[in-house]
Amino acid sequence: MCAIAGAVAAKRAAFDHSVVADMVAALRHRGPDDCGMRAAAGIALGHARLSIIDLPGGRQPMCSPNGSIWIAFNGEIYNFIELRADLVRRGYTFRTRSDTEVLLRLYEADGDGFVQKLNGQWAFAIWDEMRRTLLLSRDRFGVRPLFYTTRRDRLLFASEIKALFVDRSVTRAIDPRGLDNVLTFWTTIPPRTLFKDVHELPPGHSLTWHDGGVTVTPHWQPAFRGDEAPPRSDAEWLEELRARLVQATRIRLRSDVPVGAYLSGGLDSSVVTALMREAAGRPSSTFSIAFDEPEFDERVHQQAAVRALGTDHHELRCAHADIADVFPDVIWHTEQPLLRTAPAPMFLLSRLVRERGFKVVLTGEGADEVLGGYDIFKEAKIRRFCARRIDSKWRPLLLRRLYPYLPDLQRQPAEYLRAFFHVSAGDLASPLFSHLPRWARGRRLRLLLSDEMRAALDGYDGCEEIASRLPADFSRWDTFCQSQYLEMALLLPGYILSSQGDRAAMAHAVEGRFPFLDPDVVELAAALPPTLKMKGLDEKHLLRRLARDLVPEPLWRRVKQPYRAPDGAAFFDDRRPGYVDELLSPSRIARDGIFKSTAVDQLVRKFRERRCVGAIDNMALVAILSTELLVAQFINGHGKEGYEGMRPRAADVHPQ
Numbered sequence: 001m002c003a004i005a006g007a008v009a010a011k012r013a014a015f016d017h018s019v020v021a022d023m024v025a026a027l028r029h030r031g032p033d034d035c036g037m038r039a040a041a042g043i044a045l046g047h048a049r050l051s052i053i054d055l056p057g058g059r060q061p062m063c064s065p066n067g068s069i070w071i072a073f074n075g076e077i078y079n080f081i082e083l084r085a086d087l088v089r090r091g092y093t094f095r096t097r098s099d100t101e102v103l104l105r106l107y108e109a110d111g112d113g114f115v116q117k118l119n120g121q122w123a124f125a126i127w128d129e130m131r132r133t134l135l136l137s138r139d140r141f142g143v144r145p146l147f148y149t150t151r152r153d154r155l156l157f158a159s160e161i162k163a164l165f166v167d168r169s170v171t172r173a174i175d176p177r178g179l180d181n182v183l184t185f186w187t188t189i190p191p192r193t194l195f196k197d198v199h200e201l202p203p204g205h206s207l208t209w210h211d212g213g214v215t216v217t218p219h220w221q222p223a224f225r226g227d228e229a230p231p232r233s234d235a236e237w238l239e240e241l242r243a244r245l246v247q248a249t250r251i252r253l254r255s256d257v258p259v260g261a262y263l264s265g266g267l268d269s270s271v272v273t274a275l276m277r278e279a280a281g282r283p284s285s286t287f288s289i290a291f292d293e294p295e296f297d298e299r300v301h302q303q304a305a306v307r308a309l310g311t312d313h314h315e316l317r318c319a320h321a322d323i324a325d326v327f328p329d330v331i332w333h334t335e336q337p338l339l340r341t342a343p344a345p346m347f348l349l350s351r352l353v354r355e356r357g358f359k360v361v362l363t364g365e366g367a368d369e370v371l372g373g374y375d376i377f378k379e380a381k382i383r384r385f386c387a388r389r390i391d392s393k394w395r396p397l398l399l400r401r402l403y404p405y406l407p408d409l410q411r412q413p414a415e416y417l418r419a420f421f422h423v424s425a426g427d428l429a430s431p432l433f434s435h436l437p438r439w440a441r442g443r444r445l446r447l448l449l450s451d452e453m454r455a456a457l458d459g460y461d462g463c464e465e466i467a468s469r470l471p472a473d474f475s476r477w478d479t480f481c482q483s484q485y486l487e488m489a490l491l492l493p494g495y496i497l498s499s500q501g502d503r504a505a506m507a508h509a510v511e512g513r514f515p516f517l518d519p520d521v522v523e524l525a526a527a528l529p530p531t532l533k534m535k536g537l538d539e540k541h542l543l544r545r546l547a548r549d550l551v552p553e554p555l556w557r558r559v560k561q562p563y564r565a566p567d568g569a570a571f572f573d574d575r576r577p578g579y580v581d582e583l584l585s586p587s588r589i590a591r592d593g594i595f596k597s598t599a600v601d602q603l604v605r606k607f608r609e610r611r612c613v614g615a616i617d618n619m620a621l622v623a624i625l626s627t628e629l630l631v632a633q634f635i636n637g638h639g640k641e642g643y644e645g646m647r648p649r650a651a652d653v654h655p656q
Helices: 018-025 080-089 099-117 176-185 234-251 267-280 299-309 320-334 343-355 367-371 375-387 395-401 414-420 425-429 433-448 451-456 462-468 479-496 498-506 519-527 541-547 553-557 578-583 586-592 597-608 615-635
Strands: 002-009 034-040 043-049 069-077 120-128 133-138 147-151 154-158 205-210 213-218 259-262 285-291 312-318 360-362 511-513 653-655
Touching: 002 018, 002 069, 002 120, 018 034, 018 043, 043 069, 043 120, 069 099, 080 099, 099 120, 099 133, 099 205, 176 433, 176 451, 176 462, 176 479, 176 615, 234 267, 234 519, 234 541, 259 267, 267 299, 267 360, 267 367, 267 541, 267 553, 285 299, 285 343, 299 312, 299 553, 312 343, 320 343, 320 498, 320 615, 343 498, 367 479, 367 519, 367 541, 375 425, 375 433, 375 479, 425 433, 433 462, 433 479, 433 597, 433 615, 479 498, 498 511, 541 553, 578 615, 586 597, 586 615, 597 615
Parallel strands: 034 653, 259 285, 259 360, 285 312, 360 511
Antiparallel strands: 002 043, 002 154, 034 043, 069 120, 120 133, 133 205, 147 154, 205 213
C-alpha cells in the first residue's frame, strides 16, 4: 500500500517536475519505506512506498523493459500469483516478484480492459509513452483513494487532495454542494469533493487522458440479479459462501510482512479472525478499541472472541481527551468533514498496530453491506410493514427493537416513533425509500449554514442527483437489494472505507484488507435471495449459519451493535484543547462565513452547560468543528506545512 502522484501536460508542454516531488513529500505518511519519481517531457509520476510484497524488488515508479510504459501503483492485487502464471504461459518474463510488475505486463498484454481480471484494491497511474496516454484506475469499491484536477493544459492527480494543493495554482475553496452532500449523506457524491475544482475518480471507474482530453468510464458497479441465479438449497448457498470466504481470506494473507486483524467482538470480525487462523494454521495478532462508557464499550465481547480464538490481543483504551487531542490530525487526513468522531479511535488504533510492528490488518468491513446487516435495512422493512396499517398502535413499537443500544429512543412514546418514522405515499414511491429518514435528519443541518451558503444551494437537491444516477434496472430489483445498493454505492466507499478506513489507517501507514469485499464474495451475495440475508429481522442470516462452525454461540447469536464513539461530549470535558474554543468562537464562525454564528453559539452553549443533547446536536457539533478545522488547515493555510527532508532524494528521481 502506497501513495501516488503525478502531472501530465498536453503537447509535451514543459512544467516544473519538482512540484511532483513535493506532492510525493506531502504523502510520505502513506509510504514511509521508499519514494521515487520518473519524469520526461510533459510527464512526471511519483510514488511513496509502503513495502509489503517483494520488499527489495518492488520499487516504483516501475517501467517496462523497453522503457515505454511506466506505472505508479497504490494497492494490492491478491490474485497476482495466478495472473503472473498465466502471463508466463503467454511468454512474458519478470524481473521482480511484485504485483506491480504483473499490472505492468497485463497492460502490455491486454490493454485498458485488464482491470476486469483484478481481484484487489487499487489506484494506479499508467503512462504509455508510445500513445502519449495516461490511464488512471480505481478499484470496485474505492478502497484506495484517487483525486485529480485540471489546470489549463495540465492534469494533476494524487492519492490525497493535500498533495494537489502543493501546486499553488490549484483553487482552495469550499464547494457548497460538497459540504451539503457531507451534511446529508456523510460523504460527497463523486466526482464532487469538498473543494471546488478538485475531483474524485469514482469507485469502479477509470480515467483516460490524451493530449488534454479527459474521459471517465465505469468498469464496475454493484448489481443485483437474484432472479437470474440458478435455484439452490440453503445448504448449497451456505457451502458456496464458506468456500468463497475461505479463498478470499487466504489470498489476503499474501504478504512478506506480518498480518494482523481488527477484532471488535462482533460477528464479522470474529468470522474473519477465525478464517485467518484456519488458513494460517496458527492464532492471529488482533487489535481492538475499548471505551470507558458502557454505551460504546464492547470489551466483554472482544475478550470472549479472544478466548475462543486464542489470539495475541492488543487493546487500545480511548477516552474523551484522546479523541479531542487527535481530532485535528484526523481531519487533516480525512480531508472531509465528519458527523461522527468514530474515525478518531480508528486513527489511534492504527497507530497502535504500527507500533506493534504490523503494516497489514484484515477487517470485517463490507459484511453488513453485501450480506444485509445494517439496522437501516431492518428499519426499511418495518416502515413498509407499518405503512400497510397506518392506524396501527403496535407496529411502530417494532422500531424499538432496532436500536437497543440507543437509550433515548427506547424511552420515546409510540406517538413519537410513529411520527418520526412516518411513511407517506411519496416515500413509498421513491427509489430512495430506505434512506429517506436518515438523509432527512442530515438535511436539517443545512439550517446551520450561513445565508450566503444557503443561497449558493438554492435549487440543489442531492437526493435528486443520486436518484438520477441509479442503474437502469434499479426499479426491477428487490427493495432489500435497492437498500443495499445505496449503502454500497455511497456510504461504504465515501465514509466507511475512507474516513473511517483508508485515511485513519494510512495516516500511520497501515493497510486494511477486506475479505467480504472480494469480488467473488460480492458476486455470490448479490445473487442470494434476500431472505438469506435478512430472515425476518435476523440480519446476515446466512453468515450467522456459517459462523456456527467457527465461533462460540454467544458471538454468532449476538445482535449487531454498530461501532460508535463519544461525539460532542469529547470536546467539552474539563480538559478540552484550546482549538475547540477558538474555532467555535462567534468571531471565527462569522469570519469564515460558512455557518450561522448565532446558531453555532446556541449549540456550543448547550454543550458547555451540559444540557441534554440529542443525535442531531452531536452531528451538528462534530460537523461544524471538523469543517472549521478543514478551513483552517486547507483554506487559510494553517495546515501541516513544510516537507523538508521528506522529498524524494535526487538519486530517486529517474529522468527518462
